Amino acid sequence: MAEKSYRDAIRDAMMEEMDRDPNVLIMGEDIGVYEGTFRITAGMLKKYGPRRVIDTPIAEAGMVGTAVGMAMLGLRPIVEMMTINFSIVAADQILNHAAKVRYFSGGQVDVPVVIRGPHGAGVQLSAQHSQSFESFYAHFPGLHVVAPGTPADAKGLLKTAIRGKDPVVFLESAALYGMKGEVPDDPDFTVPFGVSRVAREGRDVTIVSFSRMMQLSLAVADKLSRDEGIECEVIDLRTLRPLDMQPAYASVQKTHRAIVVQEQWKPFGAGAEIAASITETLFDELDAPVIRVTGEDVPMPYARNLELLATPHEQHIERAVKKVMYRE
Amino acid sequence: MAEKSYRDAIRDAMMEEMDRDPNVLIMGEDIGVYEGTFRITAGMLKKYGPRRVIDTPIAEAGMVGTAVGMAMLGLRPIVEMMTINFSIVAADQILNHAAKVRYFSGGQVDVPVVIRGPHGAGVQLSAQHSQSFESFYAHFPGLHVVAPGTPADAKGLLKTAIRGKDPVVFLESAALYGMKGEVPDDPDFTVPFGVSRVAREGRDVTIVSFSRMMQLSLAVADKLSRDEGIECEVIDLRTLRPLDMQPAYASVQKTHRAIVVQEQWKPFGAGAEIAASITETLFDELDAPVIRVTGEDVPMPYARNLELLATPHEQHIERAVKKVMYRE
Amino acid sequence: MAKPKQQGGTAVEQAACAPEWTDILRQMILIRRFEEASEREFRKGKIGGYLHVYIGQEAVASGIITALQPGDVVFCGYRDHAHALALGSDPNAVMAELFGKAAGVSKGKGGSMHLFDVQRGLYGGYGIVGGHLTLAAGAAYALRYQKKANIAVCYFGDGAMNIGSFHEALNMAGLWGKEGMCPALFIIENNGYAMGTSVERHSAVTDLSARMRAYNIPSEKVDGQDVLAVRGAADRLIAQIRESGKPHCIEAVTYRFSGHGAADILQPYRSKDEVEQQKSRDPIVILRQRLGEMCGLTDDDVKKMDEWATEVAAGAVKFAEESAQPDPGELFTDVVAEHGPAPVAENEIE
Amino acid sequence: MAKPKQQGGTAVEQAACAPEWTDILRQMILIRRFEEASEREFRKGKIGGYLHVYIGQEAVASGIITALQPGDVVFCGYRDHAHALALGSDPNAVMAELFGKAAGVSKGKGGSMHLFDVQRGLYGGYGIVGGHLTLAAGAAYALRYQKKANIAVCYFGDGAMNIGSFHEALNMAGLWGKEGMCPALFIIENNGYAMGTSVERHSAVTDLSARMRAYNIPSEKVDGQDVLAVRGAADRLIAQIRESGKPHCIEAVTYRFSGHGAADILQPYRSKDEVEQQKSRDPIVILRQRLGEMCGLTDDDVKKMDEWATEVAAGAVKFAEESAQPDPGELFTDVVAEHGPAPVAENEIE
Numbered sequence A, B: 001m002a003e004k005s006y007r008d009a010i011r012d013a014m015m016e017e018m019d020r021d022p023n024v025l026i027m028g029e030d031i032g033v034y035e036g037t038f039r040i041t042a043g044m045l046k047k048y049g050p051r052r053v054i055d056t057p058i059a060e061a062g063m064v065g066t067a068v069g070m071a072m073l074g075l076r077p078i079v080e081m082m083t084i085n086f087s088i089v090a091a092d093q094i095l096n097h098a099a100k101v102r103y104f105s106g107g108q109v110d111v112p113v114v115i116r117g118p119h120g121a122g123v124q125l126s127a128q129h130s131q132s133f134e135s136f137y138a139h140f141p142g143l144h145v146v147a148p149g150t151p152a153d154a155k156g157l158l159k160t161a162i163r164g165k166d167p168v169v170f171l172e173s174a175a176l177y178g179m180k181g182e183v184p185d186d187p188d189f190t191v192p193f194g195v196s197r198v199a200r201e202g203r204d205v206t207i208v209s210f211s212r213m214m215q216l217s218l219a220v221a222d223k224l225s226r227d228e229g230i231e232c233e234v235i236d237l238r239t240l241r242p243l244d245m246q247p248a249y250a251s252v253q254k255t256h257r258a259i260v261v262q263e264q265w266k267p268f269g270a271g272a273e274i275a276a277s278i279t280e281t282l283f284d285e286l287d288a289p290v291i292r293v294t295g296e297d298v299p300m301p302y303a304r305n306l307e308l309l310a311t312p313h314e315q316h317i318e319r320a321v322k323k324v325m326y327r328e
Numbered sequence C, D: 001m002a003k004p005k006q007q008g009g010t011a012v013e014q015a016a017c018a019p020e021w022t023d024i025l026r027q028m029i030l031i032r033r034f035e036e037a038s039e040r041e042f043r044k045g046k047i048g049g050y051l052h053v054y055i056g057q058e059a060v061a062s063g064i065i066t067a068l069q070p071g072d073v074v075f076c077g078y079r080d081h082a083h084a085l086a087l088g089s090d091p092n093a094v095m096a097e098l099f100g101k102a103a104g105v106s107k108g109k110g111g112s113m114h115l116f117d118v119q120r121g122l123y124g125g126y127g128i129v130g131g132h133l134t135l136a137a138g139a140a141y142a143l144r145y146q147k148k149a150n151i152a153v154c155y156f157g158d159g160a161m162n163i164g165s166f167h168e169a170l171n172m173a174g175l176w177g178k179e180g181m182c183p184a185l186f187i188i189e190n191n192g193y194a195m196g197t198s199v200e201r202h203s204a205v206t207d208l209s210a211r212m213r214a215y216n217i218p219s220e221k222v223d224g225q226d227v228l229a230v231r232g233a234a235d236r237l238i239a240q241i242r243e244s245g246k247p248h249c250i251e252a253v254t255y256r257f258s259g260h261g262a263a264d265i266l267q268p269y270r271s272k273d274e275v276e277q278q279k280s281r282d283p284i285v286i287l288r289q290r291l292g293e294m295c296g297l298t299d300d301d302v303k304k305m306d307e308w309a310t311e312v313a314a315g316a317v318k319f320a321e322e323s324a325q326p327d328p329g330e331l332f333t334d335v336v337a338e339h340g341p342a343p344v345a346e347n348e349i350e
Ligand SMILES: Cc1ncc(C[n+]2csc(CCOP(=O)(O)OP(=O)(O)O)c2C)c(N)n1
Pocket: B029, B058, B060, B082, B086, B089, C079, C127, C128, C129, C156, C157, C158, C159, C160, C161, C163, C189, C191, C193, C194, C195, C260
């Protein structure tokens, strides 16, 4: 085990897989000479050369589409989106091509493409550059949608993505790039898709979340434990498609109370699916309705004071926990 | 009142508004000379000429983006998507431009653009041509998302869309184009956004739906009433953003049981938001969990036998109704 | 299986009487009869969805694809039956796909617009106009990356040239070509119309080949009704592409004799006269006449080919009719290869 | 307010000593000082998010925008401060926007990348590369549709030319131009790089003007460091565009003296020498010298302009610092104009 940042864990995963398999390559905007706007790809061009570290024009649809073609012929391209916001320029290539070609070809091709990049709110990047698309990508069969919340998961899930046979939308939290954590050294350490984990045990309330909001939930859980003796169990979904709800269900059977935490807009957001699934499955177990903690239903404003109001914070999670405990 | 088809109701709405306001124009692929693949625009080029009925190249992003520019300068463009599937080629223009420019300009512009076209499963159009995008468009603040289920609503809601000041994604059910219904003659008949309606009254179970699935639900409701004396109340949401859940809540307070019916994939689909909202709001009123009736979680297959298995049918709705009544 | 290019010069350099030319004529006649049969079956309601036939454009598929070698890959749009047949896909399996049967080339899951036969080099069959050009450019890169001597061929229509993915794919192809990393042959199937919109009405520049200059990709205009011209250009350019790893384009000027799709009956965008006049340049008749004049091919020879093709097409229909629907369980296969809980049926699958 | 074009020939035809040229120099110096101030405030942490300054490219904004008339509209990318100032936006309101204050041109909701001042013709300020070109083409159509004599100006970078929306917008502009329905002036701000990727590395064809031929849109390359050349081309072409309703393009060859954004410190993609050498062609120095030689503009005159500009920039910073944040309630305004229940706050808004 070594202490690694979320950023380095992602870079290590890519470089270890590139060392391991010559079919793995990476393409994106300014990932080579410029070394990446978030420096995830720093040093990669020097080490692997321009055939395997491809600086592309500003052409997200072109990046994803060419990657799909490469993948159909046996390569394992990783596509870096400078930020995930730009991936919707390539939405058709992701949703109508990458996600469906296996199916409408009757299973004649594998499509091992990893589309990765930072998602979520930054600091004053305003409306076009602050989005999370997990709910919309996770709606589409044929894709895998991954949202790691720790350095270890970032590395292990990315390796699973790169070694797999299917297209993966890999959502990184820009806000977590600097976060440190223990990461196994074993070059074959991987984390399977469709396996959620209990990030913290607790008897009172189940908090279901992923990515940065999972970390925020952990902080709240510790605070509530310390200050009020409330013990929250935090479930980290890790992958939204496939979505493994079993640990959340097991937890709710114990706590009989659950909240869901998601960063972005409430309507038709990821929290809706999670809340609906829990209620559908465990209606009689619930002592309170499943509450969703979400961002405000507005495009992201630029002004810092408004931006802070637009996203959920610890106190909102705390309030929701108490609400399902009828403690407010 | 006159008997009109859903198709003619849509055409009437557009032509009446074009007669009323010279700033209204329509653009799309093969809507002019070809008169539209679904013949919605038949006769319009002849009547209004090529400046107001614009045949575009195959360029969905171009169509939507130019329409946004026109709208910012005071026109009221209607963009016809040959099918809504092609709208995701323009996803960035819809989600990052049309939906957000009012906000990040600090309210300096109106964006009265209507993006309309048939959505949902057809007959053997296979994976790329059979999709419904309501949940993903409805996730984005700044848009209105409309999905009429009757000729009258198709006309009234489209007029509201054309007369409004905001971008609207107007989802038509190709399967309903031929459906007939009473449509008010009043040229100023409009249906407001954000007002759901009770499509059928009933005391036993609330069925919440929209578009074609709402019609299917009505058929099931009549059958259950006839054959088994079960009285379902059917709520037609009509618009998904803004989403008016009040009639559904009022209904559930009466029936204490609800199901949601949606055509496409269950995970992160529209049904999740509706089920989660009902449970959040009326947890103590519910005698059973809210159940979702949905399509199968697979890309749409071509083979007719598989396609029929991929979408929900009357018996599935019927089974869900009985399930929430603990009658099976 | 794609015909291996013959030793000793290209087919065109040889006497145009080489046996291969009779094979090509036979192939084009088969495509014609197959498409006629598929249109008939569509009218009978045996084929559903969209059906786009290649009648009138046969030389564009046959002229290029017969010049390919094993390992070359082909991407095309939804008007893809001819490409499959030219690559040697079993007509029975192609027709079965149109019928949505399990024995179809794509297991009945893709249909007319999504024919795949990867073993023979057919990488599909795509329905979003222009969406597959990026895939083809990437495939070409992959072939070079893998140090293969093969090329990627990408067919697309005149109307596809106005969509963003075309632009992004070709600029990337042009850039990669500078490094010798894009052995791709792009084929514009210029049949004069995008559905009901003529080239003049959808493209600001009507010389479509000239538009390729914006990507540093050389392009040649050829008579798409003359399979000798198409094949001649193909042989020459494919050799260059294999050698250089640089992309090239051919604009095949052709015409679609049938409607855009089987539902396009009225065709308000073109006159009967125009269609009739264009039919006077039938690619099959043109080749048949040339082989007659130059090589003494007789009416009787052609009659035999025709009977054979008619039989194959009829046999394919019979095969498709009689073969089984996909098993209901197929609904859930081929969604993803692996990972996580298998999909659960929402509704009972009878 | 855009300066009305003067009677009796364009500014350039007149003696380049017309008072307007001193105004243009003053404007360019203001832009420079404003951008320097904004970079300083970014370093201090007073400005957040992304900050892209126009230092080195001033002549491209001033040379075109000073040739516009009231009612003309301008669309540009995220590197938009200069365009706002050239259009006459209040420097205080522009700086307040960068600070995210209520007094900002976009109420503090847009920030540096999304400056809007519709009253003065600035229709934004967009952050998705290439996404705004389609808007500009549509705006041009609308102007003609409304029978106005105005034009739409669209600025974009060299890197924006490789994305699909560029292609779709220009082909549609070319088509509409044939009908006289697209009075648009497209300006390529060719500063040699898309972030860290040089033109040679991102565009298969490096003569960017030549690429416009694919859309039947004439294009001229001008020295973007020489405001007389830029303004000369603008006067001539804008007159044609107003008259004909046909789009035109100008490729302004320029250079960005600062990093791509304020975070671009290392600049591994270009050498210090290259930057230094390019700085020897400073558009402000070039104009200042010409006005000196030809019109006897003195160092003292320039010193006065400089002092004025420095003061205005400093005043703008002070104004922005002191002005108020948006009211929390502003979070929910400007989402949509109307319809349905007003948004409810998920979380308490203190
Ligand atoms: C992105 C997209 N927009 C619209 C359509 C609907 N459509 C299918 S084929 C077609 C015309 C294509 O014309 P062309 O590219 O010339 O090919 P052809 O049919 O003539 O062979 C259109 C508009 C589509 N499939 N994809």
